[in-house]
Amino acid sequence: MHVARMTDERLGELYTGTLGLVVEHGYEKLTMDQIAEATRSSKATLYRQWGGKSGLVVEALACGIDSTPEPPDTGSLRGDLLAMVDQGDTESRQYDADLIAAIMHAVRHDAELAEAVRSKILDPARADIRAVVDRAVQRGEVAADCPGLEFVDYVFIAPIVLHHLLEGDEPSGDFLRRYVEGALLPALGIRPN
Amino acid sequence: MHVARMTDERLGELYTGTLGLVVEHGYEKLTMDQIAEATRSSKATLYRQWGGKSGLVVEALACGIDSTPEPPDTGSLRGDLLAMVDQGDTESRQYDADLIAAIMHAVRHDAELAEAVRSKILDPARADIRAVVDRAVQRGEVAADCPGLEFVDYVFIAPIVLHHLLEGDEPSGDFLRRYVEGALLPALGIRPN
Known part of the structure; x- marks a missing residue:
């Protein structure tokens, strides 16, 4: 335009x-x-x-500036996922969660808006988690046919979008680190530490 | 009143x-x-x-009629979770997802509304998944100290609330059954079939 x-x-x-x-x-x-x-x-x-x-x-x-840094590459899936939690700050997670909450109903009725939200907010997060998980598959940490691979972005995004709805506040870094250990890694077949 | x-x-x-x-x-x-x-x-x-x-x-x-049936008790966690998927129909899942999307931003600013949404929509779903998982712990299917227990409601609710946002439509029963096998059971330490 x-x-x-x-x-x-x-x-x-x-x-x-x-x-x-x-x-x-x-x-x-x-x-x-x-x-x-x-x-x-x-x-x-x-x-x-x-x-x-x-x-x-x-x-x-x-036109939003895509300020997301490159996904981390620490050599292990656990290290990468924990680094992703530490990379993000509570403020920017809250902004994303606020924006998604503010627009979640509208995108059900406006396909163009839905596409914009997906391509600028959701797809970059999904691409990051996929990149990190793909490397874990290449390293043999995660089985290439692990059924959890299909759902990893749902499990990854869930606490960011849902924590405020379920608990009334944003998830802390500590919560998200426990979530990586307790939900995300096990969903990919990696036992908790 | x-x-x-x-x-x-x-x-x-x-x-x-x-x-x-x-x-x-x-x-x-x-x-x-x-x-x-x-x-x-x-x-x-x-x-x-x-x-x-x-x-x-x-x-x-x-005052909404709580029409949720008792959580299933099939004797295994996998059976219970798959029965929960089959119990719900796409229409009532869509209604819940629509309602949550319609109210998700407002509950961030209205504590009374947030409490009503939690107690009538979210807490019953959380109680059902907890009841089913508690029985699995009692049976020894899930370890009592399994770290995933803390997060099972996030992983359970995620596809219902997030599928439309991520994919543009409601999750099918088939998707949810694959999700139980591929994400929910593994997060509780149970390997995919």
Whole structure:
């Protein structure tokens, strides 16, 4: 989509502001009026350039800086998974979990939005876990026909998305490390330490 | 809360209608006007009796008929877990997943609503999986100190809540059965068949 007369900096500000409002208000309740006001934009401009809220949020997601570092390579699956927990900080996990919660209902009814959430938030996390697990298969740590391989991304993502729903707060690093030992590694056929 | 001059039938209709609207519109976007109109109620009555949307939805959740059958007792953990998959139908799983998606953002900001969602939707599912797993521990199928015990509800709930987000549709019974074999049983130290 052609975005006229906005500097990259201004555009980045607008996208970041928009995603912050999604997290704050929830995607479906958020209005273009609120976005225009909070980002000091003209509503007419927003509609002209992005067509509406869905188009704007899709672009905001698509243009988000992918700050995820390379998946770790410590030489063992346990080491890699624990390093992934330590790499992420509670704040960025909370942001992802907030954003997913804010948009989870809307993506059931908006295929383009669903695709944007998948390709920018979920697929990078799934690719990281897959990369780490693929190396474990190559090393022979995990059997190539291990049935858990099909489900490793569900087990990996579950505590990040579900902890707040189940417990009322974000998972601590300690919880996630115990989860790696107690749920994720065993699901791949590796016994707890 | 005192609910004056409504028959139980009318009240049930109102609560069911309200939850249906939550699923349709998402909790946060849904307005009391929409609820009043769709359930043919007076908005003044709704406000007087429930105080607002949160109070109404909390009561609607609390008064929901708990139709979950007793957790199965087939004599083995694998049998019980597969029976749980077969007990549930895709439609009721979709309803639960829809409702959780519709309310997931709101519960981060409304403790009373969070408590209602936990006690009526999540806790019964968690209690069922715990009952089944506790019996497996008593039978010696699962070690009493198995680290996966702490996380079994996360692994159990994950595909129901996350499948639509990750794949764009509800999980099939076949997927869930493979998940039991490939993720849930191994997380409890039981090797895939």
